[in-house]
Amino acid sequence: MNPDSEPFQLSLNFLTTIILQDLGSNIAFGLISLAIILICLVLSGLFSSSENAYFSLSPSDLIVLNEENSTQSRIALDLINEPTRKTATRRLLATILLMNNLVNIFLVIYSSYVFAKLFSFQSFEWLNITIDPNFLIQVILITFLLVLIGEIIPKIYATQNTLKIVRFMARPLQICYIVFKPFVRLLAASSSIFDKYLKNRMHNISMEEISQAIDIADEVKEIEEKHILKGIISFGNTSVKQIMKPRTEVYCIDIKTDAQQLLKTIMGWSYSRIPVYEDGFDQVRGILYIKDLLPHIHKKTNFNWQELIKPSFYVPEHKKIDDLLEEFQEKRVHMAIVVDEYGGTSGIVTMEDILEEVFGEIKDEFDEDELTYSQLDENTFLFEGKTALNDITKILDLNLDHFYKVRGDADTLGGLLMEIVGGIPVKGETIELDDITFTIESADNRRLKRIKVQLASTENGPNETE
Numbered sequence: 516m517n518p519d520s521e522p523f524q525l526s527l528n529f530l531t532t533i534i535l536q537d538l539g540s541n542i543a544f545g546l547i548s549l550a551i552i553l554i555c556l557v558l559s560g561l562f563s564s565s566e567n568a569y570f571s572l573s574p575s576d577l578i579v580l581n582e583e584n585s586t587q588s589r590i591a592l593d594l595i596n597e598p599t600r601k602t603a604t605r606r607l608l609a610t611i612l613l614m615n616n617l618v619n620i621f622l623v624i625y626s627s628y629v630f631a632k633l634f635s636f637q638s639f640e641w642l643n644i645t646i647d648p649n650f651l652i653q654v655i656l657i658t659f660l661l662v663l664i665g666e667i668i669p670k671i672y673a674t675q676n677t678l679k680i681v682r683f684m685a686r687p688l689q690i691c692y693i694v695f696k697p698f699v700r701l702l703a704a705s706s707s708i709f710d711k712y713l714k715n716r717m718h719n720i721s722m723e724e725i726s727q728a729i730d731i732a733d734e735v736k737e738i739e740e741k742h743i744l745k746g747i748i749s750f751g752n753t754s755v756k757q758i759m760k761p762r763t764e765v766y767c768i769d770i771k772t773d774a775q776q777l778l779k780t781i782m783g784w785s786y787s788r789i790p791v792y793e794d795g796f797d798q799v800r801g802i803l804y805i806k807d808l809l810p811h812i813h814k815k816t817n818f819n820w821q822e823l824i825k826p827s828f829y830v831p832e833h834k835k836i837d838d839l840l841e842e843f844q845e846k847r848v849h850m851a852i853v854v855d856e857y858g859g860t861s862g863i864v865t866m867e868d869i870l871e872e873v874f875g876e877i878k879d880e881f882d883e884d885e886l887t888y889s890q891l892d893e894n895t896f897l898f899e900g901k902t903a904l905n906d907i908t909k910i911l912d913l914n915l916d917h918f919y920k921v922r923g924d925a926d927t928l929g930g931l932l933m934e935i936v937g938g939i940p941v942k943g944e945t946i947e948l949d950d951i952t953f954t955i956e957s958a959d960n961r962r963l964k965r966i967k968v969q970l971a972s973t974e975n976g977p978n979e980t981e
Contacts, residue, residue, distance in 0.1 A: 548629040555622040559665035561684060562615035564673035568680035569595060569607060576678055590685040594692075602703070609702035610692045619661060626657050755839060756832040757905065757926050758872050759853045759864040764901075767792055770800055770824075774817040781805060788850050790863060791824050797859045799852050801827045827852050832861055836869050843869070872905070894970040897956065900929030900963035911951075911970065921948065928953075929963035939963070 572580075572595070580588040594607050673680045692699055767790040768777060781789060789803045790796075801824035811818055830839055830851045843849065849866040888910060889897040898907065907928055908915050923934040932940055932953055940946065940963065946953040950971035957965035 545629075545633055548625075548633075552622065552626050552629070555618055555625070556660060556664045558618045559615060559622065559661065560669035561687075562611055562618065563666050564669035564680050565684040565688060566608070566611045566615070567670045567673040568677045568684070569611075570604070571674065571677060572681065576681075579678060580681070585682070587682040587685045590689050591681050594685065594688060605703045605706060606692065606699055607688070609699045609706065610688055610695065613695055613698060613702060614691050619665065622661065622665075623657055753836050753872060754832065755830055755834045755836060755851075755853055755864050756861070757903075758836060758868045759832075759862040760868070761862040761901075762796055762860055765790065765796070765863050767796060767799075768803065769793070770821060774811070774814070774820045777820055778808065778812060781808070788865075790827065790850075790852065791821075799827050799860055801825055802850060829854050830864065831856070836864075836872060839864070840866075840869050891967075896968045898928050898966050898968055900927065900958075900966055902928045904928060904931060907968075911968070918948075928966055928968075932963060932966065 569591075577592075580592055593603075595603050597603050766784050766786060768780065770791050770793045772780070787805050789805065790799050791801050791803050792799050803820070803824055807823040808820065811820070828842075828846060828848050828851045830842075830853055832853055832855055839851065843851075843866055851864050853861040853864055855861045888899070888902065891897060896910065903926060904918055904922060905915065907913075908917050918931055921935055922931050925931045925934045932946055932955075935946055935948065936944075939960065940955045940958065942955050942958050944955045946955075952969040952971075954967040954969070955963060955965075956967050957963075
């Protein structure tokens with residue numbers, strides 16, 4: 516065809532017009548699509564920043580919002596407080612996550628569609644693997660932009676401008692909750708069911724499993740550190756009866772004692788608090804603080820020291836020590852009288868006894884450095900019958916609940932052996948339990964005084980683990 520001919524010129528003009536129109540429509544489509552993608556990224560960033568802002572509000576931030584007389588602050592407080600704090604925060608989180616995920620899903624799908632429409636690359640093979648450049652570019656580019664602009668930058672900004680984001684997003688989040696209310700309520704309800712499931716699952720984990728997890732988690736940790744961790748775990752399950760000092764070992768004073776005899780007696784005791792009784796230890800009248808006697812210590816005549824007695828604090832034997840510690844802090848006391856179910860006095864428990872349950876023996880300047888046990892060889896120990904089972908497990912490097920199945924109500928080594936035998940073992944009697952052999956070294960018709968404990972010998976020794 517002759518290029519100068521009229522039909523050729525008409526064809527060329529027609530093709531040029533079609534190409535320009537197609538190019539113009541592609542540019543317009545690309546600009547509109549870019550604007551939509553940017554809007555989605557901004558929305559994703561706003562929802563991500565609002566999540567970080569609302570759930571990092573400090574008490575001082577809440578006070579500021581409460582004192583402000585603005586609609587945004589009032590709405591923000593309603594979002595996290597109405598009808599209750601727990602329900603409101605759960606619904607707020609469900610709203611934010613629902614909107615953020617809707618925006619992100621739409622952004623991924625729409626950007627993939629736009630990219631496929633505007634660009635097209637041929638797939639190729641590399642190391643016998645077919646690679647699609649379109650898919651790779653879409654995944655890398657969209658994921659990078661979504662994480663950077665939709666997550667990282669907004670959350671960093673929200674940590675520095677918490678109240679600004681909270682106020683700005685209060686009305687939009689309220690509208691989103693109203694529009695998507697059925698879905699939000701469904702998500703909030705499902706999360707509460709999931710919380711209950713997790714809670715039940717956590718309750719099914721035994722103390723023994725947690726103790727074993729501590730042993731496995733860090734085998735290079737010192738034995739004392741492991742005891743502290745295990746003490747913290749079992750803290751809420753330990754009763755007062757397990758750590759108290761029994762009445763037979765309590766130093767106390769009769770309320771009828773005269774002042775001079777009282778001063779002579781307490782000088783040799785080195786205690787800062789003394790229980791005071793009347794007609795027997797079951798009738799404790801109060802606690803005498805030694806510091807209150809200091810102004811009278813040089814008096815040669817008797818004085819009415821009974822007026823210095825402070826009211827005593829009573830606790831039952833089966834009270835958990837974590838609750839007792841909280842009561843000690845609230846009442847600002849350091850000693851309690853332990854009573855049994857019949858109202859009789861079982862012993863005393865102090866703040867020091869509670870702390871020692873976690874951190875081990877606490878020595879002060881008045882404590883005598885006595886040995887409560889002797890180690891005869893690598894596997895053989897000699898204990899007093901009154902030694903607490905908790906101390907036995909620590910010394911022998913056993914699990915805290917090692918004797919749980921056979922101990923019954925016993926708290927001491929002597930009580931444990933009485934529970935196993937069903938009576939009072941006689942001198943020379945041998946009792947075997949698992950890999951431990953107990954031999955009664957000294958006893959009378961009322962109690963066990965001294966017991967030899969022998970561990971089964973192993974290749975690595977009793978206190979080592981492979």
